[in-house]
Amino acid sequence: MTTALSIPLEHVFFLAIILFLIGAFGVLIRRNIIFMLLSLEIMMNACGLAFVAAGARWAEPDGQIMFMFILALAAAEVAVALGLVVQFARRFETLDIDRAEELNG
Amino acid sequence: MNLSFFLFYISAAVAITTAIMAVTRKNASHALIYLVVTLLSIAVIFFLLGAPFAAALEIVIYAGAIVVLFLFVVMMLNLGRSSVARESQWLRPGMWVLPAILSGVLFIVFGYTVLQTENSAMIEGQVVPPKEVGTVLFHEYLLGVELAGVLLLAALVGAFHLGRRYLEERREN
């Protein structure tokens, strides 16, 4: 059973690249941790998309399995990240990432 | 050029625009909502690529659990109206230029590498049923699954500890 979609693989990859760069762009310019994490999520999804696209190209389940691992990773990462964000907010009263700069010199 | 062809490009466009919106919003909750829409559009693309199980997971776990978790934290830290003013102050135009250049160049390099591949092939949209995914998952990738389980456990314990100290201090003062 097919979904009657036939597009070149490169297009999906281009989409993944664009999403990935938007995420990276977001991480670089935002100073609020929440927005950085959010753009991080976008980057993760972009990778997932690329994997699933590759799996789809060979019609193999491996792509999807990799996607599932990425999911697990994203879930773990968000859990810890948000715990950190809560601590960060409590200690620095603001969510500006640049406030935490003791580790320098 | 059948329906799924157009569907793919529409959802791709939606994904890109909402991603940009999510990244550039000043209000945290608006950004999260845009993120949800991006995720949904990616789910549609998964479905079109013949990975219905992945699409379902995407919606359930990603859009459902992770973004909701974000929303909890945003609500808890009440990043409402007051933070919007501060946010705009942080997004001074000067900040945009360098990252923009960098990502542009990166885009060119990635694009160039993708176009270089000789055996560019078409995606036929062959559906891979969840049953097949499940069998492969628990045969070749059994180890991967166990490791993912351990990873999640570790994240659980980490998140628990990070949260706990916060509670004690609140109890003291």
Added chain:
Amino acid sequence: MHLLWAIPALPLAGFLILFLTEGRLPRAMVSNIGAGSVGLAALLTGYVAWQFISSDSTSFTSSSWTWMIVGEFNVSFRLWVDALSLVMVSVITGVGFLIHWYATGYMSEEEGYSRFFCYMNLFVFAMLILVMGDNLLLLFLGWEGVGLCSYLLIGFFHKVPEFGYAARKAFVVTRVGDTFLIIALFLLFREVGSLEIQEGLVYARENMSDASTINTIICLLLLGGAVGKSAQVPLQTWLPDAMAGPTPVSALIHAATMVTAGVYLIARMQDFFMLSQTAMLCVAAVGLITLLIASFTALVQSDIKRVLAFSTMSQIGYMFFALGVGAWSAGLFHLMTHAFFKALLFLASGSVILAMHHEQNMFKMGGLWKKLPIPFIAMLVGSAALVALPLTSGFFSKDAILLKAWKSDSDFATLFWTVAVIAAFLTSLYTVRMMVLTFFGKPRSEMHELKKESLWHPSRIRTVVPFGLLAVLSIAGGWMGFEFTSDLFGDKGVHAEFHFDPIALLTLGVPFAGVVVGYFLFASDLIDRRRLIKNKMGELLSKFWGSGWGFDWVYDTLIVKPFRFIAQTRLNRNDVVDLFFNLIKFLANLFHHILSMFQTGHVRWYAFTMVGGLLLVFLAVVWI
């Protein structure tokens, strides 16, 4: 002939005893040991001399042990005494003993009595080794030992920093001379193959051609060494300052023995010098120039000891001149007689200085001839010999030199002779001035009564006997010594027979003229001395002459000041080369700071560098 070793061994034993007991011996014991050791050495020398004259052998030698053998370089401790060194040994021990005896009185009130005699004995030992050593290395050992002792003795009153500086100056200046000597030694070793003096002389006679440049260079270097030690023209600035030492020291070292070491060296290396005319000319020229400069400077000195110092310098100039002109035995004869009367003059001036409570300025003395009769007579006899009045020893030796100069075949003969005569005239001038200023005229400062029982009182035996003996030697030395030294160098010596041709008469008359002019100039107030000095020219001249013709000033500005200035700059004190290594340390720190600037602590900066790094990697991958 093991007796030879006893001569230097006695003063050495004296030195060791005094050195090890570190001044714990009572003064009487110290003076016995000090003076006694040199006295015994003198007796021994007399005995050896008597044996030498009676036996017809030309030289005695006594060797003891090998010093160094490296390949064909073979040096051993061996003493060699022939007529020349016998004269020197007898002068050193004889005059030395009299000076030691006098010093037991003179130094009785100074502290560091045993230290004084300890150094004096070491000096006599070193001088004996210098004179009796048979190879040049032994001579060099004596040479440096003598330099060391003159440093120790000039700086004897070590509390006064100026004396310390004078001692250091003496040592360094003579050390410059020694460097010339040691280079001469190297050249000689390379040329002759061994440092034995006799072997060298034989080598020089046989296979050294007349005008060989090597020989001239060696002679000039030897002259350089001699000039350093005998305080001749280029390196003479240390002698006037050396008067800082106690007077017996000046008498022994800076009149009788050490300063004549240079003369001995040239006389010893006679065959080398005979070969090269230029070297002989240089020796004569150096002698003459020093003669003139010293005589003029002595004319304007105010300190009695500095007058005598400059007079010594000029008399040694005479000796150098004699050697330069070829009057070898006359030069040696003058050396001997000069030792007698100059020692007498120094000791007598020592008594005068002590009587005036360490006042050395002649302008503060005057009219002392009644109060200090014995020193007066001694000074009179000494001056007579110095001026070379007839029948005094000075007359015989100085005129022998003048006659030989007149007859020498070199083309500058007449010029040399005239300059020497002028110097003789000047000598009598400043001698008369000295006598007049110290003994005649009105006493310019009161001289309170001398305590009879003080050991150094002129009437004590330990002053009278040395004065007497030296006076006799100064007078009789001429006749007695004449036969002995005339055949010192075999046929080479000149026989000054006294026929009355015009030259002999002239040399006879000059001293009298000097005395008469000196009397008019200084004693009677016929010519108003003040007017002579007051005018511009006189003042300039006296200042210029006073400072030893400005040599001191020249050396100071040319060498001492720059050397010291560069040394004292801060940069130099802690070693320029260190800057290089500190630079390395500085660079290490610099890099540290630069790198640490990258660690800003901002997460976004790290994200940025990561993406940048990613980009670079991809570019590299794509590119290559």
Added chain:
Amino acid sequence: MSVMLLILLLLGAGVVAWVSERVNTTLPNWIALITFIAATLWVLVIWFNGPDTSGLYADLNREWIPRFGIYLHLRVDALSLMLIGLTTFLGIVAVVSSWTETKTRHGFFQFNILWVMAGVVGVFSAFDLFLFFFFWEVMLIPMYFLIAIWGHEDKEYASMKFFLFTQISGLLMLVAIVALVWINYDISGVLTFDYDVLKKANLDIATARLLMLGFFIAFMTKLPSVPVHTWLPDAHTQAPTAGSVILAGILLKTGAYGIIRFVVPMFNEASREFWIWGMSLGVVSILYGGYLAYSQTDFKRLVAYSSIAHMGFILVGVYSFSKLGTQGAIITMIAHGFSTAALFMMAGALQERLHTREMSKMGGLWVRAPRMGAVTMFFVVASVGMPGLGNFIGEFLVLIGAFQKSVVLTVFAAIGIVVAAVYGLSLMQRSFQGVPNPDVPKVHDFAFREMSVMVLLMIALIWVGIYPQSLLQMTAPLLSGLIELPS
């Protein structure tokens, strides 16, 4: 066999001395003293019953690491025996001179002294390049501790500088050794570190020149010659008395010994080409060291610079490639060992009494301490090069040897003698003569302890000065092996 015993004795005594500190604080001193006296007697005994047929006093060759051809090859010939004798003798001087100086950790202090000495004895007798480098490092570490722990005001800087200089140069040597062994293995197929075999390895001139430079720079830093000498003044001024006595008396000699034993014989043609550099470095050291000695105001620093000047003579002597020059270098090593050790003891004694090394604060000490004055005068005169004392013999032989090779350089070296006179007497003048300045505290003169050691050193110097033939005939047969091309 006996050399190994000597080294083990020294090492063992070190440990015993360290442990014995708990019993009472001066016991380590006695243990060290007795060990050194025993060692000196041992050397004397060996010296008296003379070398065996092939001119060796002791030879031990036992396998250590056969895999790489490394042997425990300890051989004592005339040159080594003389230097080992000097080492043990100066050991006595070092221990006695710092009897009351160390306030803390006496045991560890003696331990370090004994281990440095063991390392040095090893260096002088090692005939296996690996073993030589091993002992080279063994003698470095305790020396670092001596300076770093018991040093004076900025001891950290000085000890670190000393350590770095020697370590880096040692590294160069290690590279040269390994390269040499490897090339030799390449050519002859025999993997060995043995001195005699490597001496015969015929290398082409380019590599020989490089390897020689590797060795030469290491020994040049140890024997401080001018460009790399700056560690010596700092290390000396900050080191405790025993430390500077050992450092000046012996460690400088290891550099000189290295050049005589390793650089010249093993790379003979390369060294012969290198002679103009070696000799001019020596002359520059003489003049620069002497000149800087004059400009110092610190007593110990002046003596340190003077020893740089004396070491310059050794370089000149060795690179004159003449029997006279090499003998002169050996005699200078011995005589300099005695005279500088005494001067450093004097500096230490002055520092103990006046708590300062600045000569401006001294002046006029002769009045209160005539015996110290006389002793210092003797040793200053010796180090200035007075004939009749050891240093003069060395310097004279070096100069007369170097004269055959190059006249100009020898004349400049001879000027060094005048400069020596200048700084020697200025040392005497500024510290002992002149007006005694009032604020100098009551100085008690030398006690029996110090005086006895000083007399010992005086006798040694006079013996080398008056009768050097005893030393010269010992090393005479060795010379042909050291200078000429290996037969």
